[in-house]
Amino acid sequence: MEKAELNALDSYFTIEDNQVCLNKGVITDSDGMLYDNGECTDVQLPSKLMDNFGGILCLPDGVFFLGDRDYGSRLLIRNCYLQLLDLTKKDSKEGGPARSGYAITGTPGIGKTYFGLFILFYIRCIYHKATVIWNDQNICYGFSPEGNVQKGDVNQFEEALENPENFYIADALMMKKYPAYKILLTSPKVERFNEAVKWPGFTKYFMPVWEREEIITLWTLQYKNKKNNEGEELTFELLGALLTKWGPIPRSVLLKWDDKSYQQDYDS
Known part of the structure; x- marks a missing residue:
């Protein structure tokens, strides 16, 4: 340009x-x-x-x-990230199907957690007066509008979660119902989100699988010339072979490219 x-x-x-x-x-x-x-x-x-x-x-x-x-x-930042955020923003308006929250699901390994991290960034930019609670299997974080961050058990953040102006993001967890706006990042296992989608104003969206070009872009940015402890390199040729085997799933073709046990799971 x-x-x-x-x-x-x-x-x-x-x-x-x-x-x-x-x-x-x-x-x-x-x-x-x-x-x-x-x-x-x-x-x-x-x-x-x-x-x-x-x-x-x-x-x-x-x-x-x-x-x-x-x-x-x-x-x-995949195009579908921005499209999903535009859709959820529209559906979260009064009377909309996502007015109290939503679940994001899809094929395992396509990066739902990373989309959640982008949502966290997006909320801080657009709703900068809100407190955001992030809860995953390891720990719970509270991000305040002033820029302070606390971590601990989810029970420490009950007061913030009782405020409908705040946000609650749960990654790979069974979600409890709070007045805060709820975002659940989950695998397609029905038991993970089945109860939540029964709540009024709570719906689910499916994240599309990656395009081959998106995978190649991510490889170029972060994995090109990457070597493991044995000196093996994630070459473009190896990436192509993994794409042929697994399809465009980042966990399988990038994150776990040198995990021999994981790669052998494909054969079994």
């Missing part, structure tokens, strides 16, 4: 190494409309950027999602 094509965005981004870097607090919806600290700017990203979208949420070097090195510092 020519620099002149981006002049209207000058207040919202910088260019570094030929990358368009949105400023802190600036986020886009699936149409490319920019929001600055929750307020619509009426400025859109050019369609050629959105049509070939390769957005990445980058944390500072040495900073990891939820403080966990295994989650890394970068997250590929």
Whole structure:
């Protein structure tokens, strides 16, 4: 792109190494409309950027999602992430099917947890007066509007969960009903979300599987030239072989590429 094509965005981004870097607090919806600290700017990203979208949420070097090195510092923003958020925002309005919350489910290994991490970032940008409670199998975190973070048992955050203006994100857990807006990230196992979808105003959405091009983009960004302790490399040829075997499932072709026990599960 020519620099002149981006002049209207000058207040919202910088260019570094030929990358368009949105400023802190600036986020886009699936149409490319920019929001600055929750307020619509009426400025859109050019369609050629959105049509070939390769957005990445980058944390500072040495900073990891939820403080966990295994989650890394970068997250590929799939188009379906933005589309799902637009859909849930529309459905969460008064009288809508998701007015009290929703579950996100789909094929195991496609990155529902990472979508949850993006939701966490999205809420902080759009609803910056809300407290967000994140609960997974390891621990519970409370993110306050002032920027403070507490961790502990979910019972410590009962007061925040009683406020319908706040958000409760549960990852791979049986969810308890609270007045806070509820988001459940779950496998397709019916027992995980069956009770929740009976609640008034609570529905479920299915995350689509990855496109092959999305997998290749993620490999290029985070796994290219990656080697294991034995010096084996996740080459493009090996990635192709894993895609042929498993299909476009990030856990199977990227995260577990060198886990021999996991890969042998395919044969059995």
